[in-house]
Amino acid sequence: MQTRVISLLVEDNPGVLTRMSGMFTMRGINISSLTVSPCEKPGLSRMTVTIEASESELEKVRKQLSNLIEVIKVVDLKEHDAIIRDLCLMKVHTKNVEARTEVMQLAESYGAKIADASFNSIILELTDEPERIERFIELMKHFGIKQLFRTGITAIARD
Amino acid sequence: MAGKKLSGAEIVVEELKKEGVEVAFGIPGGALLDFYEALQQAEEIRHILMRHEQCAAHAADGYARVSGRTGVCIATSGPGATNLITGLTNANMDSSPVVALTGQVPTSAIGSNAFQEASTFTITMPITKHNFLVTRAEDLPRVIHNAFYIANTGRKGVVLVDLPKDVQASKVEVELHPEETFPGYKPNINPNKVQTKKAAEVLANAERPLILAGGGVISADATEELRTLAETLGAGVVTTLMGKGAIPESHPLCLGMAGMHGRIYANRALNECDALLALGTRFSDRLTGWQLDQFAPDATLIQVDVDAAEINKNIPVDIPIVGDVKLALSDILKWLKKESIREGSVWLQRVKEMHSACEECIKDIRRPGSSVSDILIKELNNLLDDDTIITTEVGQCQMFAAHYYMTKKPRTFISSGGLGTMGFGFPAAIGAKVAAPDKQVVDIAGDGSFLMTCHDLATCVENDIPVVVCIFDNRYLGMVRQWQELFFDKRYLHTNLGITPDFIKLGEAFGCYAERVEKPEDLKSALKNAFESGKPAVLDMIVGKEDKVLPMIPPGGGITGMIGTERCRRV
Ligand SMILES: Cc1ncc(C[n+]2csc(CCOP(=O)(O)OP(=O)(O)O)c2C)c(N)n1
Numbered sequence: 241m242q243t244r245v246i247s248l249l250v251e252d253n254p255g256v257l258t259r260m261s262g263m264f265t266m267r268g269i270n271i272s273s274l275t276v277s278p279c280e281k282p283g284l285s286r287m288t289v290t291i292e293a294s295e296s297e298l299e300k301v302r303k304q305l306s307n308l309i310e311v312i313k314v315v316d317l318k319e320h321d322a323i324i325r326d327l328c329l330m331k332v333h334t335k336n337v338e339a340r341t342e343v344m345q346l347a348e349s350y351g352a353k354i355a356d357a358s359f360n361s362i363i364l365e366l367t368d369e370p371e372r373i374e375r376f377i378e379l380m381k382h383f384g385i386k387q388l389f390r391t392g393i394t395a396i397a398r399d
Numbered sequence: 400m401a402g403k404k405l406s407g408a409e410i411v412v413e414e415l416k417k418e419g420v421e422v423a424f425g426i427p428g429g430a431l432l433d434f435y436e437a438l439q440q441a442e443e444i445r446h447i448l449m450r451h452e453q454c455a456a457h458a459a460d461g462y463a464r465v466s467g468r469t470g471v472c473i474a475t476s477g478p479g480a481t482n483l484i485t486g487l488t489n490a491n492m493d494s495s496p497v498v499a500l501t502g503q504v505p506t507s508a509i510g511s512n513a514f515q516e517a518s519t520f521t522i523t524m525p526i527t528k529h530n531f532l533v534t535r536a537e538d539l540p541r542v543i544h545n546a547f548y549i550a551n552t553g554r555k556g557v558v559l560v561d562l563p564k565d566v567q568a569s570k571v572e573v574e575l576h577p578e579e580t581f582p583g584y585k586p587n588i589n590p591n592k593v594q595t596k597k598a599a600e601v602l603a604n605a606e607r608p609l610i611l612a613g614g615g616v617i618s619a620d621a622t623e624e625l626r627t628l629a630e631t632l633g634a635g636v637v638t639t640l641m642g643k644g645a646i647p648e649s650h651p652l653c654l655g656m657a658g659m660h661g662r663i664y665a666n667r668a669l670n671e672c673d674a675l676l677a678l679g680t681r682f683s684d685r686l687t688g689w690q691l692d693q694f695a696p697d698a699t700l701i702q703v704d705v706d707a708a709e710i711n712k713n714i715p716v717d718i719p720i721v722g723d724v725k726l727a728l729s730d731i732l733k734w735l736k737k738e739s740i741r742e743g744s745v746w747l748q749r750v751k752e753m754h755s756a757c758e759e760c761i762k763d764i765r766r767p768g769s770s771v772s773d774i775l776i777k778e779l780n781n782l783l784d785d786d787t788i789i790t791t792e793v794g795q796c797q798m799f800a801a802h803y804y805m806t807k808k809p810r811t812f813i814s815s816g817g818l819g820t821m822g823f824g825f826p827a828a829i830g831a832k833v834a835a836p837d838k839q840v841v842d843i844a845g846d847g848s849f850l851m852t853c854h855d856l857a858t859c860v861e862n863d864i865p866v867v868v869c870i871f872d873n874r875y876l877g878m879v880r881q882w883q884e885l886f887f888d889k890r891y892l893h894t895n896l897g898i899t900p901d902f903i904k905l906g907e908a909f910g911c912y913a914e915r916v917e918k919p920e921d922l923k924s925a926l927k928n929a930f931e932s933g934k935p936a937v938l939d940m941i942v943g944k945e946d947k948v949l950p951m952i953p954p955g956g957g958i959t960g961m962i963g964t965e966r967c968r969r970v
C-alpha cells in the first residue's frame with residue numbers, strides 16, 4: 241500500500257464524477273482526496289485523485305479508468321516528477337497575546353498567510369506540499385485548532 | 400437533411416435507420432408515446448412487443464450474439480427501465496453489443512420523484528459500457544451514432560440512451576448522421592508487431608502448445624484464423640463456455656470446454672501445456688478453478704484481448720497482446736509462415752487421443768452410468784443439424800449442454816456466461832430466431848429457469864417465432880440441489896420445486912405445440928413433431944430428479960482435482 245496520485249483529463253459532463261468514482265468503489269478503494277476543476281481546454285476538466293493502493297491495484301484501476309468513454313487521459317503521477325500542492329485553511333485559538341505572537345511567527349516561517357483575525361482566533365491559509373502542511377498542522381495543534389479545511393491535492397507533471 | 404425540423408423522437412428513428420437497425424424488442428409506456436409514434440413511421444424497423452422488459456433485453460442480446468449486429472431493446476421510464484437491468488447486465492458481462500433506449504420523465508421533472516421516475520442514468524452506469532441522459536434534442540444525432548459505435552467496437556457491450564419525454568417531443572433543426580466520435584474512445588485494435596512476433600516464436604518452439612479460445616474469438620469473427628493456427632502449430636484447442644463454437648468440437652484438435660464443469664481432458668491439457676495462447680477470455684474463476692498452481696503451471700502464457708483492462712487481471716501473463724483477436728492471429732500466422740511444424744509430435748498424438756476419448760464417451764449415448772439428462776443431450780447431437788442454434792438457461796441443464804453438446808459452428812451456442820442468468824435462454828432464443836429465421840432454434844431449459852420468463856411464449860405465438868423449448872424437468876432447482884447433495888449433506892433447502900405447473904397445458908394455453916418426453920427414446924419423434932408443427936413448442940422432458948452434472952471441480956479445487964470422473968475414459 242502506498243499513496244498514489246492519479247491525474248485525469250475528462251469531459252466536463254454531468255455524471256462523469258460518479259462514473260469515475262464508481263471505478264474505485266467497485267474495487268473497494270477509498271479516495272482520500274479529490275480535486276476537480278476546469279483546465280486549459282474548454283469543455284474538459286482535470287481531476288486529481290489520491291488513493292492508497294498497491295502497484296497492481298493501481299494498474300487495474302488505471303486501465304479501467306482509461307476505458308471510460310469520457311476519460312481522455314490518465315496519468316499516474318510519480319512523486320518525484322510532479323509538483324504536488326494542497327491548500328489548507330485553519331482557525332487557530334489565540335487565547336492570549338503570547339499565543340498570538342507565537343502563532344503569527346510560526347505562520348510566517350511556514351509561509352502561511354493570515355487570512356483573517358478576530359479577538360481570540362486567527363484564520364491561516366497555507367498552500368504547500370502535503371507533508372509540509374501536515375507538519376504545520378501538528379504545530380498548530382499545540383495552540384488548538386478550532387476548524388480545519390483542506391482542498392485536497394492538485395498536481396502537475398514536470399516536463 | 401439540415402433545414403428540416405424534426406422531433407427528438409424522429410431524430411432517434413432516423414439515426415436507427417441509418418445504423419441499419421431492422422428490429423427492436425420493446426414495451427411502450429407513458430414516457431415513450433412520442434418515440435413509438437415516430438417508430439411506427441419507419442417501415443424498415445420491425446418492432447416486436449415483448450411481455451417483460453427483461454426479455455426485451457435478453458432477446459436483443461440473443462439477436463446480437465447470433466447476428467453479430469447490435470441488438471436494440473426499448474423500455475419506458477421507471478419500472479420499464481428497472482426491468483431491463485438484469486438483461487443489460489447479462490449482455491454487458493458477456494460483451495454482447497446491445498443498445499437500450501429508455502423513456503424518461505420530462506427534464507423539468509427529473510429529480511422530483513415524479514410518477515414512474517427512476518434514475519436510469521445512475522442505476523445503469525455500472526452495468527453498461529456507456530450510457531447517456533440526453534437533455535437536448537440537438538445532441539441526439541451524435542449520441543445515437545456513438546451509442547452504436549461504442550456498443551459494437553472494441554470490447555463490445557451495452558450502451559443505454561435515456562430519453563426524457565420533452566426531448567422526444569421538441570422539434571429542432573439538426574444535421575443528421577454525424578461522423579464525429581468521442582475523443583476518449585479509441586479502441587486498441589492493432590496488435591503490437593513485436594509482441595505478436597514473440598508470441599509466434601514461443602508457440603513455434605513449444606513442445607506442448609495449447610490455445611484457449613474465449614468468446615472474444617467468436618465476437619471478432621476469428622474462427623477461421625483460430626483453426627488455421629491450431630492446425631499449423633499442431634496445438635490443442637480448449638474453449639471457455641463463451642468460446643464454445645470457436646472451433647468445431649468434432650475437430651481432432653478440439654478438447655472442448657475447460658473449467659469447473661468442463662471436459663476432463665480440456666482441463667488436463669491446460670495443466671500439461673508448455674505454451675498457452677489465451678484468446679479473448681477473462682480467466683473467470685469458473686474456468687481456472689481455485690488452485691491457480693494447477694492452471695498451466697509450466698506454460699509461457701500469451702494473452703490476446705481487445706480490452707487492455709483484461710490483461711494480467713486474474714492471471715499473470717508473460718506476453719500480453721492488446722488488440723483484435725482476428726488481427727493478432729493473422730499476424731502470428733504471418734510470423735509463423737516460414738517455420739515448419741513437426742507433424743506427429745508426441746503432444747499432437749496426445750491431443751488427438753484425448754479428443755477421441757471424449758468423443759467416444761459422447762457418442763456412446765447409453766454408456767453405463769449415464770443419467771437421463773446426459774442421454775438427452777447426447778441424443779440431440781444426432782437429432783439436430785450443425786446449423787441449429789442452441790440457447791441455454793442456467794443450472795444443470797446449461798452445464799449438461801456445455802459438456803455434452805458438440806457445437807460445430809460459431810454463434811450457435813448462446814449461453815449466459817458471466818452473470819449466469821436463469822430465464823435468459825428462452826428470450827435469447829426469440830432474438831436468435833429473429834436474427835436467423837431459417838435456422839432451428841432450441842432452448843435447453845431448466846424447469847426453474849423457464850418459469851422466470853415463460854410469459855414471452857405469448858410473444859412467440861403472436862409474432863410467429865417458432866422456437867423449441869426443451870425443458871429438463873427434474874422438479875428441482877437442480878444445480879443448487881446438486882451442491883446441497885454433494886457439499887451440504889443432502890439438505891435440499893428450498894430447491895424442491897414442488898407443484899410445478901403442467902408444462903403441456905402451459906404451452907397449450909399460449910397456443911404452442913407441446914409434448915411430453917417421458918423417455919429419451921421419445922425425443923426424436925417429439926422434436927420432429929415440434930419442428931413440423933411450425934409453432935413455438937414446449938417439450939417437457941422428464942429427467943432423473945437427482946441427475947448430477949459430472950465431472951466437476953468441487954468448490955476450492957483446481958483443474959486437476961475433478962470429482963465424478965468414473966465414467967470418463969482414461970488415456
Ligand atoms: C436469476 C437467478 N436466480 C438464481 C440463480 C441461482 N441458481 C443457479 S442454478 C439454479 C437452479 C436452476 O434450476 P433449473 O432452471 O430448474 O435448472 P436445473 O439446474 O434444474 O437444470 C439457481 C436457483 C440464478 N443463477 N439466476
Ligand SMILES: [Mg+2]
Pocket residue numbers: 845846847871872873874875876877
Ligand atoms: Mg430444474
